Amino acid sequence: MASTWRIGELCRRTGLTVRTLHHWDHVGLLRPSGRTSSGHRLYDERDVGRLYRIVALRELGLPLETIGTLLDGGGGGGPELAELLGEHLAHVERQLAALGGLRDRLGALVPAVRAAGDAPSVDLLALIEEVTRVDDTVRNYFSEEQLAALAQRRERLGEDAIRGVEAEWPELIARVRAELDAGTDPADPRVRALAARWMELLEAFHGGDPGLRDSLYRMQAENSAEIAQQHGGPTPELIEYVKRAAAAG
The missing domain is CATH 1.10.490 (Globin-like)
Known part of the structure; x- marks a missing residue:
């Protein structure tokens, strides 16, 4: 028997809000495949597959209108799941590479602050400026793919x-x-x-x-x-x- 989820159950499993799913239903982005006898929304496994595509494409920076057009265009239901999973994975790896660089810089500051008990605002402002400048500079010279490769090499070493x-x-x-x-x-x-x-x-x-x-x-x-x-x-x-x-x- 195929699994189905009411909207509250789906929200608990995914971390999305009821308001979000209501909005996506209202704009035609994710309409539930069924209803209970009392009129409550019921989402099936196909709906969950579409929901993942919406979440992943939104994470990749696409606006909801574009996502709807992509998913409904051509009758194919949008990008293949394996392809989208791969793109999502690459995006997460790029985020990890960026976060890894920020983590290293903060790691140098933490022991000093712990020893001193506090950090002057001027030092924190300087840190913010440095982080912003260094990140901008790095991204002027290294592609996202190169940053991901550096993160993988760091993990191996x-x-x-x-x-x-x-x-x-x-x-x-x-x-x-x-x-x-x-x-x-x-x-x-x-x-x-x-x-x-x-x-x-x-x-x-x-x-x-x-x-x-x-x-x-x-x-x-x-x-x-x-x-x-x-x-x-x-x-x-x-x-x-x-x-x-x-x-x-």
Whole structure:
């Protein structure tokens, strides 16, 4: 026997509100297939399939009017379920990638605030500005697919390995800068070893993907002054020194 749900049951199972389902019924987006003897709405399994399509397409940013046209056009009931599930999954992965970056930045602030007991408003405002700026900058250079790939690589490597790499960068930059300031020839074995490790850490980021590598280099080149000033990143002069050392090897 096929399953059916009254509107209250469907709302409890899905988290949607009665008001939402009433509205979708009123505009013809999701009309229940049946009614009880007392006139209450009854939704069947086919209605649930359509309901998922509505929810997923809305999550992907389509307005309700467009969703209705898409679902009713051509008599096919809208996109194939497997195709829509795949698009929905890709969308969620992109969201996770963005949230992962925000989580990391907040993770650096939490211990400091816990130790101090509070955070001045000026620090919170600066954090908001930085998060907005960094996210906007990143999205100017990396596609959503690249951000999703980075999130998957991060998951494979594990948080301990990622934190180790992040902790190593400032020390490595400082050691290379010391050699540069001392006038050490980039062909010196000591500098070449530092350059080799530098390239290994970059490889851990882009995984050999030429698109990710090029996006990373372009972002660094076009924002080098800001990265160096605000995040302690390498200057163009330091990067050129590393390139010369790597070429000498």
